[in-house]
Amino acid sequence: MDYIEREKISTKSSLISIFTNTFLAVLKIAIGFFTNSMAILADGLDTATDILTSFMTLIAGKISNKPPDLKHPYGHERAETIATKVVSLIIIYAGFEVLINSINRLIKKDVIIENALFVVIIAFISVITKFILYKYRLSVGKKIESNAIIADALNMRNDIFTSSSVLIGMVALYFTGIWWLDSAIAIFVSFMIIKTGFEQFMESSSEFMESSPELKDIYDIVIEETKKMKCAKNPHKIRARKFGYKIFIDMHLELPPEITVKEANDICAKLESKIKEKKKNIRDIVIHIEPYGNAEKECFGIDSNNIKDLREE
Template sequence: MSELNADKAIKKVALIAVFTNILLAVLKVSIGLIFKSMAVLADGIDTSTDILTSSTMLVATLISRRPPDKGHPYGHHKAENIGAKIISFVIFYAGVSLLIESAKRLITGEYEVLMGILPLLAAILSVGGKTFLFLIEYTTGKKYKSNSMVAEAKNMRNDIIMSSLVFVGVALNKIGLAWMDPLVGIVMSGIIIKVAWEVFEENAHDLMDGLRKEEMWIYEKVFEACQKCGAHNPHKVRVRKVGGKFDIDMDIEVDGKMNVKDAHEITKCIKKHLCETKEIYDVVIHVEPEENDEHEPFGLTKESFEKDERKNE
């Protein structure tokens, strides 16, 4: 699948998200102010932050698709992680602000029974709109391995829950439980803060060149390929993510009497086996003679990897 097709698809979804969020934000903020509903207003403010996060996602995605250059030989893929980080901070700020204001209103008794059907209608439209955005963003983000779009989709999933809570809170408010309006605001703020942490933590691994537990299979694939191709003592094995793919560096040992051509064939064999996964960005292999006596403290060996895996079981 070409980078051009990926760019077009991601840009299209991002633009749809921006315009949909603008419509929902205007609707909910207006109704929240007119009917003095803390829950609906809070939902509208949260959607307003989604306009910023969707725009950030679009910019970060476009930057990440730039080809490698002299200053960025590994490309610009980390821009998506940075974009996701910015999104997490915006979500966190919205959550804390909402928590403070909702708690204040609940404690001071600044709430009243809502009138009219428009607050309920706003919540229903919000659930439908956010569900639509979650489906297209999550599907597109996973398909094209866009971290920032997946992060934004998770924010949309959070918004579906919040809009549903708003609907329940407004419905209970209208039957006489006026205090449900600020209480729903407090519950929503907790959900917002939780999602902010999840987005932040998920992208921290990539920015620190780390791998998540579910991605450790790539090391097993490396050691398996080395064994199949006749390489000895794979060590200094280091794997990191470049965009949605794995960048692999390693050292191997071969018979010291082997000629360069035969040693090179072994490295080609290893790369061929690894690239069967179609999730490889690049593989760099350094060849050494067997029993090479050299202090090499970085990366993993098969033994150290298996030892760490046993500890985590």
């Protein structure tokens, strides 16, 4: 998939998400003020953060889909990681705001819900809409291998649980009239919002620190494919890094000392091709050649000896 097609799919997905979430957010916040329900208002604010998330992924998608240039030889894909980091902080802030306001209302017993049936109806609409949007965004994210869109989809999956909680709680309030249920639900929603923001923050931090969980599979692929090569031995100093959806690999490899440069190059080219066949988003592999038994003190990188320790983490 080329840059233009990827950007087109990403833009369409983000615009659909923005318009759908805008409709839901306006509806929920309006109903929240109309009924004095903090629970549906909190759910509306959560949906409003989804608008921001989708808008950020839209902008980041346009930047990240630019091809590499002289200033950015690895490409622009980390724009998505930056967007995820910014959005995560906004989500965490929104969660704390909802939490503080809900606790204050609970302490003051300032809870009078009017027309609770409207809240139930809106919450039900939100659950159905969010489920459809979640499945759509997740499929798009996997198709174009965009971590930002996948993170946005997973956030929407959390919204399904959030809206479901509001729906169940408001049904209970409608039939029982228990005054504190609305604030209690809002507090629960706030924790869900904070949790989502924190997870996105940690995920983007891992990518900046080049310790993404996805890279564990990459190291397995490199070692397994090297074992299948006739002359290649001891793949070591293997280091993989993620730039958005692209992966770059550096590694050292031992080959027979008597072979020619052309033969060594042919072996490396074949190994590179085999590795890329296993993972399509691997864009480049740099292989440093060493003779058999080359004694070097390796202080970093992955090899056959420490790959087990990585899997256990």
